Amino acid sequence: MDHISPVLWQFLQKWLTHFALFPPEASKIAPEMDALYFFMALVSLVGLVIVVLLIVSFSILYSKKRHPKAVQIEGSTILEATWTIIPLGLFLIMFVWGALLYFRIYTPPANAMNIYVVGKQWMWKAEHPGGQHEINALHVPVGRPIQLTLISQDVFHSFSIPAFRVKREAIPGRYTTVWFEATTPGTYHLFCTQYCGTNHSQMIGDVVVMTPDDFKKWLEGSTSGNSLAQDGERLFTSLSCSSCHNTRPDARGPSLANVYDSRLTLSTGETITADDAYLRQAILNPSQHITQGYAPIMPTYQGQVSEEGVIALVEYIKNLDSDYRVQQTLNTTDLVPESPAGKAATPGKAPAAQKEVKP
Numbered sequence: 126m127d128h129i130s131p132v133l134w135q136f137l138q139k140w141l142t143h144f145a146l147f148p149p150e151a152s153k154i155a156p157e158m159d160a161l162y163f164f165m166a167l168v169s170l171v172g173l174v175i176v177v178l179l180i181v182s183f184s185i186l187y188s189k190k191r192h193p194k195a196v197q198i199e200g201s202t203i204l205e206a207t208w209t210i211i212p213l214g215l216f217l218i219m220f221v222w223g224a225l226l227y228f229r230i231y232t233p234p235a236n237a238m239n240i241y242v243v244g245k246q247w248m249w250k251a252e253h254p255g256g257q258h259e260i261n262a263l264h265v266p267v268g269r270p271i272q273l274t275l276i277s278q279d280v281f282h283s284f285s286i287p288a289f290r291v292k293r294e295a296i297p298g299r300y301t302t303v304w305f306e307a308t309t310p311g312t313y314h315l316f317c318t319q320y321c322g323t324n325h326s327q328m329i330g331d332v333v334v335m336t337p338d339d340f341k342k343w344l345e346g347s348t349s350g351n352s353l354a355q356d357g358e359r360l361f362t363s364l365s366c367s368s369c370h371n372t373r374p375d376a377r378g379p380s381l382a383n384v385y386d387s388r389l390t391l392s393t394g395e396t397i398t399a400d401d402a403y404l405r406q407a408i409l410n411p412s413q414h415i416t417q418g419y420a421p422i423m424p425t426y427q428g429q430v431s432e433e434g435v436i437a438l439v440e441y442i443k444n445l446d447s448d449y450r451v452q453q454t455l456n457t458t459d460l461v462p463e464s465p466a467g468k469a470a471t472p473g474k475a476p477a478a479q480k481e482v483k484p
């Protein structure tokens with residue numbers, strides 16, 4: 126909102142926030158969303174004033190007292206073109222402006238830190254890559270793009286942080302994403318904005334924006350001892366995935382190392398990108414897409430793994446390199462510069478073959 130006087134803007138903003146008409150602007154996109162919002166409000170207001178003025182002045186000017194005898198006025202092309210073209214231009218400005226913002230909000234930058242969020246009646250559960258779990262709370266660092274990968278365990282929910290001007294549906298059976306970059310440390314509201322049953326109004330929580338140092342401390346203090354990928358690794362063994370997906374040459378399933386984000390060729394000849402959604406489907410509904418060169422022998426895990434379990438498995442597969450082991454990342458790697466960067470730095474790890482369940 127640089128085009129109106131900063132003093133006036135600050136005054137207006139304070140006033141609106143004070144009367145709870147306007148949430149604080151705490152993300153990078155928030156001021157830009159508000160600029161569009163106030164532009165639309167202003168255009169509507171100007172339109173309203175013009176229409177009201179015309180109604181009042183016409184009813185005085187052309188009243189029966191002044192004009193007892195009606196006179197027909199023929200149309201004016203110029204006038205009609207004007208009142209068509211000007212609003213059309215204004216609406217097109219709103220459309221292009223809104224579309225540009227929309228694409229920015231729903232396209233996370235490549236360097237965004239991913240946090241999974243699972244909605245269920247009636248709570249929000251967040252899963253950090255370092256294995257930190259939280260309920261009805263979300264801790265994030267300031268000044269860092271955060272991507273949320275959302276899914277619902279039951280019905281439709283909608284995840285909303287008004288102070289960040291961010292909102293996205295959490296849909297059963299499908300991952301959706303949204304991203305933001307928080308600009309101001311503090312605590313903000315978190316809502317479910319889609320009516321989802323009796324206790325919908327209690328499906329709320331706090332987003333805590335912390336300085337990078339505080340966030341690092343929080344990560345260290347909230348760890349369960351295992352990263353999300355390591356939780357996935359355990360599930361991978363306990364669900365016997367490793368009996369088919371392993372490093373042996375006669376393995377019955379394809380190698381899952383480096384499969385994430387790669388192009389797979391299916392038995393139908395189609396190719397498909399192995400993204401989060403694809404991996405989820407491959408686990409819950411394996412017969413839907415059969416990878417070329419393999420028999421459709423993989424059993425479905427529908428009903429055997431919770432959404433959080435699937436998330437852990439997906440995170441494990443994402444981090445998988447050739448030896449089917451994942452490193453112990455209790456923190457988000459690039460926030461902790463002193464931790465060893467490479468996956469080679471995991472001394473004393475058992476070789477993959479030792480953890481096989483079957484000979």
Ligand code: HEC
Nearest residue numbers: 364365366369377378379404407411414415416419422423
């Ligand atoms: C009985 C053997 C078997 C078991 C057990 C098994 N899979 Fe599979 N899996 C396969 C085969 C064969 C394919 C390739 C054919 C297909 O796409 O269904 C496959 C495909 C996949 C794919 C798609 C990637 C690709 O390259 O095709 C993923 C992801 C996957 N499995 C994960 C898992 C997970 C996670 C588990 C455990 C929860 C598991 N699998 C258990 C045999 C198995």
Ligand SMILES: [Cu+2]
Nearest residue numbers: 282317321328
């Ligand atoms: Cu809800």
